[in-house]
Amino acid sequence: MHFPRSFLVCLALVLAVISPCFIGAAAATQDAERQRIDSKTGLIFTHEFPANPFNMITAGEATEIKLHIDNQGELKQTVFAVSGFLSQPNNHTMPKRNLTSRSYKTAVGPSDKVTVTYKFELESEPGEHGLVIYVDVTDEEGKSRRTVGYKGLVKVVENDSMFDLQSISIYLMTLALFGGIAYMSYDSFMGGNKKKAGSRTKRAAAAAAGPVVESTAEPGKPDMDWIPQHLVDAQNGVRRQSSRIKKRQGSTSSSK
Structure with missing residues (x-):
């Protein structure tokens, strides 16, 4: 094709x-x-940055991370707070700047799956940083626990960056x-x-070839249109002369 x-x-x-x-x-x-599993609560975390591909975050602008929580434990858990901090890129245990803590009241029963959206703003110098997001939960027995919903690297860029x-x-x-x-x-x-x-070239070539003359020959007879007229006239003269000679010879034979 x-x-x-x-x-x-x-x-x-x-x-x-x-x-x-x-x-x-x-x-x-x-x-x-990429999953994070908390063995004590049975919670499995996955994450995504919907508007920030490659984990590229613009300084001073609101950034959204979605935490997908899957409860594979035996107890119902309730998310009551999400917070976090920036850290050194090669050491996530050294906080550089804390993020705003936000309150929630989201229940996750056994075998349930929920999504928690956490929005934050980063006021930091451009470059690569570590980012840790905490998820605070309490179970149906009243026990509270801090789990890690995300731990990874992000790249902060200036909000007026053209590239x-x-x-x-x-x-x-x-x-x-x-x-x-x-x-x-x-x-x-x-x-x-x-x-x-x-198209113009084809039309010019057709005009140079001259008009097309249709044949007038009857069926079963040779087409004589292509023979020059003077040759046709000469041939007809020879035929008439031959017929006169034949008539004269016939009359002479009758007289004898």
Whole structure:
């Protein structure tokens, strides 16, 4: 199957535009599959940053992390607080800056699954940092426990950065869009001119070949239209002369 060149170019542009989105989605999916298990409560935590692919966080802007909690224990647990802190990237036990603590009242029964959304803001210098999110729970017997819902690395960027992931994706999409429009316009204009030139060439060749003359020959008889007229006249003269000679010879034989 042969595809036109313009289709292939547009397809390449579309892939160039959507590839950062697919990469970010794949990274978010892989990130959400990382689990943290608290053996004492039976809680299993997975996480995701819905609006921050590659764990890239803008300083001073609200950031959202979703904590998916699966209770595989025997007791009902209730989430009553979520908090956290920034740490050194290579040592999560050394807090650098605490995050705002938020109160909840979310029950998670045995075999239940719930999602807790925690929003926070980071006021920190750009660079890579460790991030620890605590989830405080209490069970149905009244015992409280602090569990770790997330522990990992994040990259903080300035809010006016022109080269973060989202900005780069927007730049690529804009360039690809204008590039595709420009190419299709060029291809339509130049391709149309080539087709018109080809049609004019064919018409000129047909005109140079002269008019097409249809044959007037009857069925079963040879077509004499292609023979020059003077040859046809000479041939007819020879035939008339031969018929007169035959008549004269016939009359002479009768007289004898």
